[in-house]
Amino acid sequence: MSPEEFRAAAHQTVDWIADYLRDIRQYPVLPDVQPGALIRRLPKSGPEHGEPIEAILEDFRKLIVPGITHWNHPRFFGYFSISGSGPGILGEMLAAALNVNHMLWKTGPSATELEQVSLGWLRQWLGLPEAFFGIIHDTASTAGLHAVIAAREAAGAGAAELVLYTSEHANLSVDRAALGAGVGRGNIRHVPIDDQFRMRCDALEAAIEADLAASRKPFCVVPTLGTTSSSSLDPLPEIAAIARRYNLWLHVDAAYAGPAAILDEYRHILKGAELADSLVVNPHKWLFTPVDLSALYTRRPEVLRRALRLDQAPAYLQGADGGEATNLSDYSVSLGRRFRALKLWFVLRYYGREGIAEILRGHMRMAREFAASVQADPRFKLAAPVLFSLVCFRLRSSDEDNLKLLDRVNSTGRAFLSGTQLRGKLVLRLAIGNIATTDADVRETWDLIRSCAP
Amino acid sequence: MSPEEFRAAAHQTVDWIADYLRDIRQYPVLPDVQPGALIRRLPKSGPEHGEPIEAILEDFRKLIVPGITHWNHPRFFGYFSISGSGPGILGEMLAAALNVNHMLWKTGPSATELEQVSLGWLRQWLGLPEAFFGIIHDTASTAGLHAVIAAREAAGAGAAELVLYTSEHANLSVDRAALGAGVGRGNIRHVPIDDQFRMRCDALEAAIEADLAASRKPFCVVPTLGTTSSSSLDPLPEIAAIARRYNLWLHVDAAYAGPAAILDEYRHILKGAELADSLVVNPHKWLFTPVDLSALYTRRPEVLRRALRLDQAPAYLQGADGGEATNLSDYSVSLGRRFRALKLWFVLRYYGREGIAEILRGHMRMAREFAASVQADPRFKLAAPVLFSLVCFRLRSSDEDNLKLLDRVNSTGRAFLSGTQLRGKLVLRLAIGNIATTDADVRETWDLIRSCAP
Numbered sequence: 001m002s003p004e005e006f007r008a009a010a011h012q013t014v015d016w017i018a019d020y021l022r023d024i025r026q027y028p029v030l031p032d033v034q035p036g037a038l039i040r041r042l043p044k045s046g047p048e049h050g051e052p053i054e055a056i057l058e059d060f061r062k063l064i065v066p067g068i069t070h071w072n073h074p075r076f077f078g079y080f081s082i083s084g085s086g087p088g089i090l091g092e093m094l095a096a097a098l099n100v101n102h103m104l105w106k107t108g109p110s111a112t113e114l115e116q117v118s119l120g121w122l123r124q125w126l127g128l129p130e131a132f133f134g135i136i137h138d139t140a141s142t143a144g145l146h147a148v149i150a151a152r153e154a155a156g157a158g159a160a161e162l163v164l165y166t167s168e169h170a171n172l173s174v175d176r177a178a179l180g181a182g183v184g185r186g187n188i189r190h191v192p193i194d195d196q197f198r199m200r201c202d203a204l205e206a207a208i209e210a211d212l213a214a215s216r217k218p219f220c221v222v223p224t225l226g227t228t229s230s231s232s233l234d235p236l237p238e239i240a241a242i243a244r245r246y247n248l249w250l251h252v253d254a255a256y257a258g259p260a261a262i263l264d265e266y267r268h269i270l271k272g273a274e275l276a277d278s279l280v281v282n283p284h285k286w287l288f289t290p291v292d293l294s295a296l297y298t299r300r301p302e303v304l305r306r307a308l309r310l311d312q313a314p315a316y317l318q319g320a321d322g323g324e325a326t327n328l329s330d331y332s333v334s335l336g337r338r339f340r341a342l343k344l345w346f347v348l349r350y351y352g353r354e355g356i357a358e359i360l361r362g363h364m365r366m367a368r369e370f371a372a373s374v375q376a377d378p379r380f381k382l383a384a385p386v387l388f389s390l391v392c393f394r395l396r397s398s399d400e401d402n403l404k405l406l407d408r409v410n411s412t413g414r415a416f417l418s419g420t421q422l423r424g425k426l427v428l429r430l431a432i433g434n435i436a437t438t439d440a441d442v443r444e445t446w447d448l449i450r451s452c453a454p
Numbered sequence: 455m456s457p458e459e460f461r462a463a464a465h466q467t468v469d470w471i472a473d474y475l476r477d478i479r480q481y482p483v484l485p486d487v488q489p490g491a492l493i494r495r496l497p498k499s500g501p502e503h504g505e506p507i508e509a510i511l512e513d514f515r516k517l518i519v520p521g522i523t524h525w526n527h528p529r530f531f532g533y534f535s536i537s538g539s540g541p542g543i544l545g546e547m548l549a550a551a552l553n554v555n556h557m558l559w560k561t562g563p564s565a566t567e568l569e570q571v572s573l574g575w576l577r578q579w580l581g582l583p584e585a586f587f588g589i590i591h592d593t594a595s596t597a598g599l600h601a602v603i604a605a606r607e608a609a610g611a612g613a614a615e616l617v618l619y620t621s622e623h624a625n626l627s628v629d630r631a632a633l634g635a636g637v638g639r640g641n642i643r644h645v646p647i648d649d650q651f652r653m654r655c656d657a658l659e660a661a662i663e664a665d666l667a668a669s670r671k672p673f674c675v676v677p678t679l680g681t682t683s684s685s686s687l688d689p690l691p692e693i694a695a696i697a698r699r700y701n702l703w704l705h706v707d708a709a710y711a712g713p714a715a716i717l718d719e720y721r722h723i724l725k726g727a728e729l730a731d732s733l734v735v736n737p738h739k740w741l742f743t744p745v746d747l748s749a750l751y752t753r754r755p756e757v758l759r760r761a762l763r764l765d766q767a768p769a770y771l772q773g774a775d776g777g778e779a780t781n782l783s784d785y786s787v788s789l790g791r792r793f794r795a796l797k798l799w800f801v802l803r804y805y806g807r808e809g810i811a812e813i814l815r816g817h818m819r820m821a822r823e824f825a826a827s828v829q830a831d832p833r834f835k836l837a838a839p840v841l842f843s844l845v846c847f848r849l850r851s852s853d854e855d856n857l858k859l860l861d862r863v864n865s866t867g868r869a870f871l872s873g874t875q876l877r878g879k880l881v882l883r884l885a886i887g888n889i890a891t892t893d894a895d896v897r898e899t900w901d902l903i904r905s906c907a908p
Contacts, residue, residue: 001539001540001541001804002540003472003473003475003476003540004472004476005540006471006472006475006540006543006544007468007469007472009540009544010468010471010472010540010543010544010547011465011468013544013547013548014461014464014465014467014468014547015461016548017460017464017547017548017551018457018458018460018461018464019457020551021457021460021551022457022458030560031563031564033563035559035563035777035778035779036567036779037563037567038563038564038567038568038571039567039570039571042567042568042571044574045575045578046572046575046576046578046579046802046803046806046807047802047803047806047807048806048807048808049806049807049808049809050803050804050805050806050808050809051803051804051806053540053541053544053804055803056541056799056800056803056804057544060548060796063564064564064568064796065564066564067563067564067567068552068554068562068563068564068565069554069556069560069561069562069563070552071552071553071554071555071561071562072551072552072553078561079561079770082553082555083553084550084551084552084553085455086455086456086457086459086460086463086464086507087455087507087510088550089460089464089547089550089551090460090463090464090467090507090511092546092547092549092550093464093467093468093471093543093546093547093550094467094470094471094514095546096538096542096543096546096547096744096797097471097474097475097526097538097543098522098524098525098526098538099525099526099536099537099538099744099745100522100523100525100745101525101536101745102523105489106484106523107523107525107532107533108522108523108525109485109487109489109491109492109521109522109523110485110492110517110518110519110520110521110522111522113490113491113492113493113496113521114492114496114518116493117492117493117496118500120498121499121500122500124499124500125500138592138788138790138792139788139789139790140789140790141787141788141789141790142596142787142788145634145787149633149634152636158612158613158614158615158636158638159612159613159614159636160612160613160614160636161612171768171789172764172768172789173787173788173789175764176762176764176787176788176789177787179603179761179762179787180599180603180634180635180762180787181634181635181636182606182612182613182614182635182636184612185765228768228770229769229770284790290550290553291553291554291555291790291792292790292791292792307633308630308633308634310626310629310630311639314625314626314682315683315874315875316533316682316683316872316873316874316883317872323489324489325489325490333595333596333599333627333630333631333633333634334592334593334595334596334627334630335593335594335595335625335626335627335630336592336593336594336595336738336745336746336748337746338592338745338746342514342518343550345510346510348500348501349500349501349504349505349509349510350455350504350505350507350510351504352500352501352502352503352504352505353500353501353502353503354502354503354504355503355504418770418771419770420769420770421769429770
């Protein structure tokens with residue numbers, strides 16, 4: 001594709017994207033498609049001869065878009081809502097064109113250093129210690145995997161003997177990280193939660209003591225700040241003290257709620273994080289950065305590096321030394337690295353700390369107002385404290401009614417909520433997090449929910 | 455950022471990208487910067503207030519670009535040369551705007567199914583069995599990690615007891631994958647190579663026998679098709695037979711050379727791959743797809759799924775069932791998934807099978823012609839057979855002279871080659887793989903090399 005053919009097609013593509021962002025409320029949030037629909041409409045085999053880009057773009061619009069779940073939709077309220085913001089998309093465009101692979105400093109000086117700088121800025125905004133080393137991964141699962149690998153290295157024992165502790169309400173990525181690193185399936189403890197869905201420290205200690213008594217090896221504890229089901233906060237200072245007492249690696253999963261600490265009034269949620277061995281926060285979740293970008297911070301990068309070191313530097317990287325410079329791939333399983341920092345840098349600069357704080361505050365205000373509406377309607381009740389931008393609520397009637405409500409709302413295509421279980425009951429989750437979500441979106445979604453209630 | 459502000463900035467960005475692609479030969483391939491230069495030029499802290507997008511784009515051009523190693527440059531001949539092709543960049547732009555996370559089918563029907571379809575097309579073009587299940591990872595290291603996790607599950611033993619075999623010339627990603635999955639550092643065997651840099655089967659068998667005699671547990675062997683140092687091919691059919699005899703998981707690292715099998719005349723390189731338990735090929739390497747996109751195929755997806763299964767489906771994914779549909783995150787450590795298949799689909803369609811074959815053939819022809827030039831100059835010699843698009847060569851004189859030559863060439867900024875060691879000697883590597891590389895690029899690089907020879 002010549003540069004001029006690219007230019008023409010890319011201008012068209014930009015107009016499609018801008019129109020998409022402008023008209024996004026006209027798209028159903030959830031597509032009305034059955035499994036296999038796209039597979040059936042696409043050829044069984046790839047084309048023998050090349051096709052014009054216009055035909056591909058047209059098929060994108062006609063075949064692909066109708067099967068998209070619109071995560072960038074302001075009325076996507078499921079799981080945790082995310083944003084492919086304008087500056088983030090611009091950063092991705094440039095990263096794709098440069099196509100840098102900064103496995104080593106020398107193979108991408110700007111990419112390496114911008115990753116350090118942008119994660120440094122974010123670290124400061126979160127109030128984390130300067131000693132925290134930052135590195136970008138694709139997802140919190142991969143970041144967590146690296147935390148567990150480091151924890152395993154620090155423990156100096158075979159993974160199969162080691163025991164990891166997290167709460168019943170931890171994200172499945174914690175389990176996946178542990179399983180990936182070789183922790184035995186039977187050695188992942190899901191510590192019970194209290195009535196606010198927080199890890200119970202007495203239960204944590206009891207579990208550790210029981211494992212020690214059975215000659216097993218506790219090595220890692222993973223508290224969550226902003227659990228997926230209810231956005232609850234595990235008691236970090238207490239868990240940090242227990243981690244210290246039993247010499248456990250403390251990995252903090254702040255993937256969702258971490259960015260709230262940018263606000264002075266929420267800074268306190270990271271109290272105890274300064275004692276963490278590692279911490280993950282996801283700018284691709286509540287920080288307007290397109291998927292994927294997860295930031296892993298660690299106080300002990302040398303342990304991670306030791307866990308993944310090679311006995312001998314590969315000959316084919318000969319001459320790629322950057323002297324004192326950091327080679328980020330020394331700290332990750334992946335040798336190759338995309339220039340993900342670029343989109344984060346665009347986002348942090350375009351909005352600034354205050355701008356970001358303002359948007360996060362807005363999301364939390366909208367969540368509180370939605371919660372107030374729920375409480376004002378006698379048919380509904382809140383199902384969990386509203387700590388951030390997630391509201392968990394339910395009809396006071398049966399699970400069946402709540403499931404019916406959820407399905408009805410989602411099948412309209414006018415909003416998307418997800419469900420969970422709290423205290424054994426089905427609960428609806430409205431998670432506000434898209435940068436384009438307005439008061440009207442939330443208000444009209446509440447009207448929609450009420451009108452769908454059985 | 456309003457859609458209209460995005461539109462204006464994105465049109466500007468497209469023009470910058472198109473100009474960049476057009477004028478790329480005016481950029482030095484390797485930047486002339488010292489470690490820390492960018493860090494020193496950027497503010498220590500992120501901005502308190504948002505900044506105009508024009509200022510950010512200007513800083514991108516003035517501060518970031520001068521420190522870029524231009525992997526998309528047609529004279530980037532180091533490591534393995536890659537391409538951020540036009541259609542690939544368009545795919546990335548759209549993926550960033552949609553911002554889909556297809557962790558489950560329901561959260562991204564089109565993304566899930568396009569991943570299956572595009573990997574199916576590629577599988578057919580490579581002549582791999584229909585039973586091979588495909589899934590996209592970021593890099594071959596991560597794909598390899600998943601192969602080792604599956605192999606560990608199949609072995610049914612603790613990772614620390616297991617022994618993995620690969621060649622002395624395997625990519626470091628194999629070591630990283632094994633270390634990540636918990637294989638003991640002392641249990642990664644680097645089997646010696648023959649005089650063509652291929653894994654020696656007699657040495658492989660001897661190593662396995664020795665480990666068995668010592669009551670260790672051989673569990674996995676990783677042959678490479680297209681080693682990083684010399685692009686050599688490990689003898690796959692023989693290794694497959696050994697894997698079968700000793701019941702080892704056979705993971706084939708075809709990250710670089712795999713795409714050559716799209717050509718009828720190179721199809722034979724994958725002979726034996728039909729017996730593989732898993733195989734990785736990197737479209738982001740020699741298939742014109744922007745970084746990152748690595749395709750993992752496995753004949754035994756159920757083993758991978760079992761290794762990563764949860765005891766209980768998380769409550770917060772309630773109601774996200776797609777019935778019979780495949781949920782790709784069941785097969786990976788990562789829950790979150792970027793819509794990477796889009797760019798691959800754009801590339802496969804835009805070029806078609808024949809178009810891709812034509813470009814790969816051109817790269818191999820240019821490599822052969824470069825090799826002929828090397829052989830025609832009495833000061834130089836080839837250092838390895840030219841099997842694909844990589845030429846390993848050296849001055850007949852000292853390592854010192856070769857290092858001097860490499861540094862001189864690279865410091866001109868007019869081309870970038872990397873070095874390695876073969877038979878204990880420093881060797882220069884010219885890897886052709888960028889989609890824009892022309893005969894003139896290769897010819898002028900040869901002139902440059904000759905003029906730099908000490």
